[in-house]
Amino acid sequence: MANLSAVITADMVNSESSWAKELGKRLEQTIYSAQGAAKVFFYRGDSFQVYLPDPYSAYRLALKLRTEAILFEKDRPEVHTDVRISLGIGAVELPITQLATAQGEAFVLSGRGFDELAKTDMRLNMHCGQDSTQIALKTISLFTDYLFHSLTTKQAAVLEHLLNHRTQVETARLLKKSQSTVNKHVQSMGWKQLEELMALYETSIQLINNHG
Numbered sequence: 665m666a667n668l669s670a671v672i673t674a675d676m677v678n679s680e681s682s683w684a685k686e687l688g689k690r691l692e693q694t695i696y697s698a699q700g701a702a703k704v705f706f707y708r709g710d711s712f713q714v715y716l717p718d719p720y721s722a723y724r725l726a727l728k729l730r731t732e733a734i735l736f737e738k739d740r741p742e743v744h745t746d747v748r749i750s751l752g753i754g755a756v757e758l759p760i761t762q763l764a765t766a767q768g769e770a771f772v773l774s775g776r777g778f779d780e781l782a783k784t785d786m787r788l789n790m791h792c793g794q795d796s797t798q799i800a801l802k803t804i805s806l807f808t809d810y811l812f813h814s815l816t817t818k819q820a821a822v823l824e825h826l827l828n829h830r831t832q833v834e835t836a837r838l839l840k841k842s843q844s845t846v847n848k849h850v851q852s853m854g855w856k857q858l859e860e861l862m863a864l865y866e867t868s869i870q871l872i873n874n875h876g
Contacts, residue, residue, distance in 0.1 A: 670722035671774040672714040677746040679710035705763035723865040750777035819853040
């Protein structure tokens with residue numbers, strides 16, 4: 665049985681054995697809190713793969729993972745942490761018992777995209793099997809990379825809450841910051857543009873579903 669899903673293949677950028685395990689635990693918590701039905705497989709210490717039965721949530725999860733990695737810098741300002749993510753969208757063969765042996769288009773596209781990332785400076789790319797929708801996914805990936813390239817830990821602290829559907833008022837209260845300070849970060853990080861990218865991603869998944 666095949667089902668449209670999403671697969672993330674990723675690794676930690678600039679990872680070191682002294683802190684990679686700790687960051688890995690934070691990323692794993694982020695995955696399960698965002699998507700309880702996900703399956704996660706860590707390998708080589710700093711690399712991991714995630715199967716998401718709901719492809720609509722995959723892009724937001726990718727944003728959350730990169731945000732969490734940047735927040736990790738607060739405790740280690742001497743290193744620049746990030747996550748390199750390849751997202752594949754397509755059919756997978758069910759049932760999935762182990763990710764290491766799972767098969768399907770989403771796994772193939774995710775793995776192939778990850779190999780491409782290793783040859784570039786990009787930290788995110790997304791692939792599907794439809795050429796027309798692929799153009800939109802590439803545009804989303806490029807613009808996301810542009811916005812995250814200069815994301816600070818202070819902006820990431822705000823973004824973490826926004827990605828969890830909290831308002832600016834709630835975020836200011838939780839961070840113990842003024843609303844004007846939070847709004848300043850919201851404007852400078854390009855949150856409005858990220859919201860539009862998330863909406864465009866969801867539209868792209870709907871197109872894939874309609875032509876599946």
